[in-house]
Amino acid sequence: MIKHLRYLLFVTVLLSACSTTKYLADGQKLYSGTEIIVKDSSIKKSDANNIKAEMKALVRPKPNSSLLGLRVKLWLYFKTKARKGFIQKFFSKYGEPPVLISQVDLAKNSTIMQNRLQNESYFQATVSGDTVGKAKTAKAVFTALPGPPYIIRNVTFPIATDNSLDTAVRGTMKETLLKKGDKYNLDVIKSERLRIDARLKEKGFFYFAPEQLIVQYDSTIINHQVDLNVKIKPATPERAREIYSIRNIYVYPNYSLRDTSLKLDSANAYRWYNIVDPRNTARPYLFANTVLLHPNDTYSRTTHNNSLNRFINLGPYRYVKNRFEDVTPDSPKLDVYYFLTPYKRKSLQLELLGRTTSANYTGSQINLSWKNRNAFKGGELLTFTLFASTDVQAGGQNGGFNVFQYGAQTSLSWPRIIAPFNVKSSNAYIPRTVLSVGYTATDRQKLYALNTFSGSFGYQFKTDIHKLHELNLLEISSTKLRNVQQLYLDSIAKTSNPALKHVIDPQFTWGPSYAYSYDNTTEDYRTNSIYYRGKVSLSNNLYGIITGADTLAGKDKKFLGSTFNQYVKAEGEFRFFHKINAGNKIAARVLAGVGLPYGNSTILPYSQQFFIGGPNSLRGFRARSIGPGSVDATALNNGFIADQSGDIKLEANLEYRAKLFSIVYGALFADAGNVWNAKPHQAGGTFGPNFYKQLGVDAGFGLRFDATVLVLRTDLGFPLITPYINGSGSRSVTPSFKNAIFNLAIGYPF
Incomplete structure (x- = not known):
């Protein structure tokens, strides 16, 4: 009481x-x-x-705004008004006058x-x-x-005649936004004028404007109905009624605001366009994928906008300015000018980053990058980067086994498809060919050190704003042991955990890959948005078949003196976001991946295996500490928990995100998942019909400090169900702060 x-x-x-x-x-x-x-x-x-x-x-x-019925900001205003103390001045900026x-x-x-x-x-x-x-x-x-609403009874458009503009406007009628039976709405009428104008711009009506359309309405119809009549204003100027086509096209690759002359006497013709570049800063073929308009083409706004986007996406140019000139009064023709202002060709950049790695560790990284944005005057981007990083897990029993990495990465990107066949596209996105080579040294303190050499050659291209395709004709990766500590060797000898030995085994993969992504999550106006990414990878499939590789039959094969890995791997990730209101959102994610080793391999190479647990995964478990299957990693090792991995992965996450105040957001979450081996290597670790009984489950809450350019995230995860029989004699775990895992990370988990 x-x-x-x-x-x-x-x-x-x-x-x-x-x-x-x-x-x-x-x-x-x-x-x-x-x-x-x-x-x-x-x-x-x-x-x-x-x-x-x-x-x-x-x-x-x-x-005045309120929180739970309390006008806190107004109260702060009154309490800090005319106060001179530091605390009062600090809180006064959060106040709100009555x-x-x-x-x-x-x-x-x-x-x-x-x-x-x-x-x-x-x-x-x-x-x-x-x-x-x-x-x-x-x-x-x-x-x-309000009175009764007025309903659209009929909609009429201009009659098709010899007048090309009347005919063109009538040609848009099938897609009209003005529907019989809908309520009259002025905003819809304005949108209809914009829609018709956009269609006319595709047909060459360069000088037409939405204001030259009028929608007349008759509200004298019985039963509160209205008739709409779409018309072209009589005062529409003659050139707005003309269909324009392209005459000449000029590209200025080294334009600056100081240039006052068009310098047409310096123009050099290349295929269907002209280059004005006295200093020879760019090769003429650079713009073959960007100048989408051609002489004698009817003007099209879409083609024009796609060209501008491609100029911007080329890479070497900071600004793109465009101009159309009406050049022949007796015949509707346009000259087109593209003025390109380049970046500085070479640059050196130093970056200090906070990051969360694919291993679900949080750390920092320093990058020193040198760039040449137009390396061979064909728009090529040449990049050379030196990097070093350190990664730890905030929370959990990491035991001091932190990860240090350093290395170098170089890449060359061409703004076109380098191939023996011709590839044409006319959308707003430039296809790219990318060649990359890299070296990474990984040092896991007190345990081992690895050297990794990698390289790839392939293509990246977008078919629209949402869809990205990545086709690597060749991906090569070779990882070899540099040194190993006695603690790690003793752990291999004392335990029955094959994952420990697998980490330091030589790895050599070689093959193609293809990835597809769909993403509309950047469109904030959507109530529901999705992200999807799927990838298929192959390694030494054809070569392994030709050589008859079969490690189980004792027929281990090598390529260039190295035992190679052979597998097929597929993985997919789907994210769904539902916006409840401006400050509240539900986010969900499902991941699935499977790798099938065969021929020269009985297990995926460690670098290609799946892992689970940590700040971007199951947040109630330490990074990479779960699986495979019902294996209890804590019972296998002495002094530390080895990274647990598998050939198959299933994971699901659900999160409710709510804005609390200012840049602070809260979240409630639940995670479930595990990894498994495709073939028997450990008792209880192989994927089978009872896989759902081996899922780890957790739940928790967290805070996100979203400053737009940086999101700092803290999550406290509580394990609820372990994949193995735990110390309590069951798989269930009673939530408590003693077994909770604290995660500190950069960015949202998904």
Whole structure:
């Protein structure tokens, strides 16, 4: 009883402390919000609710913000007003001055609402406003009488005649936004004008504008109907009625604002365009994939915009300016000019990064990069990078076995497809050919050190803004042991964990890969958005078949003196995001991967295996500490938990994200998954029909500090179900802070 009284007293004091109306002067009333009343029994309840929500959003000003009914920002304003202390000054920027009922202009707000309703088919609408007050607060009450909505009965377009513009406008009729049976809506009419203009721009009507269209309406039809008539304004100028085509095209690869002359006497013709480049800064063929307009082509806005995007995506150019010139008054022709301002060709960059690695470790990295943005005057990007990093896991029993890496990476990217066959594309994205070579030295303290050499040659191309294709004709990777510590050798000898030996085994993979990505998550207006990435990798498949490689039969084969790995690997990741409102979101992810070793291999090479656990995976378990299957890694090793891996992976994650205040977001999450071997190597570690009984499950909560350019994330994960029989004699775990894992990471987990 006493406990409850204390709680009640605390709440009372809190409410009293956050009371804000006591600071108001005599006669002032705090604006507490808006109420919308819709008086019209003929309107559907759903329509009335929509009107209330829309009209309420129009009212200005907005009342003071509140949290759980408490106007905290207003309270801060009053408490820090005219204070000189450091703390008061610090909190004053979060304060919010009072919004008084006297600031609400009832007549102006009523007029705005009435106009909006009339623009949305309620031609007879009227709105009036009043206030309802208490001692220190008052609200605005608006009463709307919408009247009946007016419905579109007929829509007519210009009749096709010898006039090309009338014919073109009528040709857009099938895709019209003005539908019979819909309510009249002025915003839809404006969108229809923009739609028609966009279609006309594809047909060569370069000088046409949406304002040269008019949509007349007749509201005298019985039963509250309206007829719409789409027309071209009589005052439309003659050149807006003409279909324009392209005459000459000029490209200036080394343009600066100081250039005042077009220098057409310096133009050199190359195929269908002309290059004006007295200093020879670029080879003429560089622009063959970017200049998509051709002489005598009818002007098309899409083709024009795609060309501009391609110029920007070439790489060497900082700015792209474009100009069209009407050159033949007696015949509708355009000359096209592209003015390109280049970056500095060579640059040196130093980066200090916080990162989360693929091994689910958090750490830092330093990169020193040299770039040449136009290495051979063909738009090639040549990059050479030196890097060093250190990675640790924040939380869990890492035991000091941190990871240090250093190495070098060089790559050469061409803004075109380098192939013995011709590849044509006309979208906004430039296909690229990429050659890369790299070396990485990995030193895991107290355990072992590895050398890895890698290289790849392939293509990257987008078919639209959402879809990315990555085809590597060849990926090569070779990993060999540099040194190993006695602690690690003793662990191999004392335990029955084959994963320990597998980590330091020589690895040699060689083969193609293909990856496809779809991503529309950058489009913030979507309620639901998705991300998908799938990849298929092969290694030494044809060579292994030709040589008859079969390690189980004692027929181990080598390539260039090295035993090679042979496998087929497929993996996929799907993410789904549902926006509840501006500050709340549900995020879900499903991952699946399978690698099938055969011929010269009985298990995937360690670098190609799957891992699970850690800050970007199952957050209630240490990084790479789960699996394979029901194997208990903690019972296998002495002094540290080896990285557990598998040929098959299943994982699912669910997260609720909510904005708390300022840049601080909260999250509730749950994760489940495991990895397995494709073939028997460890008891309980092979994928089988009872795989679902070996899933690890966790749940937890966390904070995200989202400063846009950097997201710092903290998660506290609680294991709920282990894949193995734990110390309690079952797979279930009672959640407690003693067995929780704290994760510190950069960026969102997915």
